[in-house]
Amino acid sequence: SESPPKFNVVPKTTTQQPGSKVKLRCSGSPRGAKLSWYHNGQPLSSNPVPGVFVRKNGKKLIIERFQRSKSDHHVGMYQCAVTSEAGSIISPPAYLHLAEIAKFKTDVPQKVKVLQGNTAIIPCVPPASKPAARVQYRHEGKWIRNSTERILITPSGNLQIANITLDDWGLYKCAAVNPVTLHQRVTNTSKVKIDGKLNQHPAQIVYPPSHKTLSVQRGSEVLLECVSSGYPTPTVTWRWDQGQLDTAKRVLDNLLLSDVQPSDSGIYTCSAENGKNARVKVNYILTVTDSSSITQGPEDTATTAGLNVTLTCRTTGSPKPDVHWLHNTKPVVLDERHFQQDSDLAIHEIQPTDAGMYQCVASNTLNTAMAQAWLKVEVPKGYPTVETSPSNVATEAGEIAVFACKISGSPEPDVQW
Template identity: 35%
Template sequence: MHGDADVTPYFVSELNSTVQKPGVPVTLSCPAELPWSHISWLFNGRLVEKTSDVDIQPGNLTILSLGLHHAGRYQCMINSSDGSIISTPANVSVAYLGDFDLASRVNVEAEEGSTAIITCGIPPSVPPAQIHYRVRGKWLDKSTDKYFILPSGNLQIVNVTLEDRGPYRCAVYNPVTHERKISPSVYKLAVTGSSHSDFIPVQPVLTHHVSVHLNETVTLECAAGGVSAPHVSLV
């Protein structure tokens, strides 16, 4: 006998969320200070029982083959003579990568010395997809001092020159499913002579709507170019 009824149960850490591709086994380990023999599991607030596709062992819950119906919020619960405590929720998500919209040809115009934005319509992805751009015949998978892949997936080109003219393509890569998809759309950048304006606002091709949970960090993008460093403010 360990006398666990005489000790207040507690968790040593948080239950870890996970994103996995369909069909793989997923094991959640209850972060309880052992030994606790009375551990149960909740799925979206309801008690989980052992089934043909969900195995429950002391301290562990294993999904034998991950499917969409397994995606949701999991918690483990310790029961003792002093009562019950429930862990913080862990989200189990099924990885996937959506498709691009139908092919289109998008024309973008920018002045020499200004900033241009190439807006790629990023398909839905869990986890968020990595964005790549084909620039001057080569695939770019990270930002450089001239080309910035923004959090929205847009490509920002600073100090535009005539050499930046031409077609651009974008692609997405899901690091969990290892899928890679190339957008069927082509983005053609035309470069015009500079008007020597001190401030040139740049408008993205598409409008983006951002939804975040309370207390999460949100990034709002604004691009501008000009001969001197402009002062940019949000209105």
């Protein structure tokens, strides 16, 4: 009997070193289901990629030597499809990335002058890296690889040194390390100079130099940086335009938000004052994004030819997901019988060719979510059925072209072209 296809294992996004051997896995049911693979939307069976091999009846995709070049492009999107007598479904995209790290975009030596007892900040914007680079610093030949109670390597890559003393004077280098290849990029030297003259200085915020807009993913940890200077040492406070900062933690003068949710979005204000001038402040405009999710997917449906069916798909996510539908892994062509109502798919006057597997695909900038349903179509006895469809014909000018179309049904159907 027919059984709808399902995935047991789907390929996962991964980042690999150049020259490494890569394995992607896929398995499905029911027993005897056929597995096939796609690269950048094209079936590998008809569009093979050099160096890419499908093994064990499709359960493994192997790249013997992962590389990226004009003639041998292994990076990109991979998907697995499962086909049974009921129809076909395709897996969410899995991306294969090449581990690499670029050079620093800006590499200008910096001079950092800071009042003794204040917090110094050495800005460092890590270069583009897959996966994200790990940042460390070298001070006078000694490596600073981890944060301490007084020294903080921030997620953005900056180095903050609180309660700075003359021992912190000297030369600093920022290094970014790719965690997969261990390839390291190092900036030019930054020089930190300590001003030991404790004259009165008005409060100012030295980082960030202006208001910042941040977009972060739900569930992540966010450090809002705020570094001030002045003498006496300024007092730093934080405010949130949406309410109390009950769960936020202070790390030095920075604000740490853990497990952020969309409800944590808003404007966060860092203020500094030391009594020598008006309060100074800077704003962070924080937006929390959320992965695409299907909260109510379509259900398996049995219907009769000629009736109408609506397949349901309810989604959440921020940004709002884009939704489209697949029928046996192919995009549903919207026409006078197939149309999308918000994210639902309506099919009018169901035909036997509408039978098969349907997938709702919801995508935003973070991910792709998919849900499936099996549409079974019962054809009443005598229902008009297309047994032979017209096919392409090659002919010459002046000759007769014949398109064949065989229809069965009782009573005999009326055929129109």
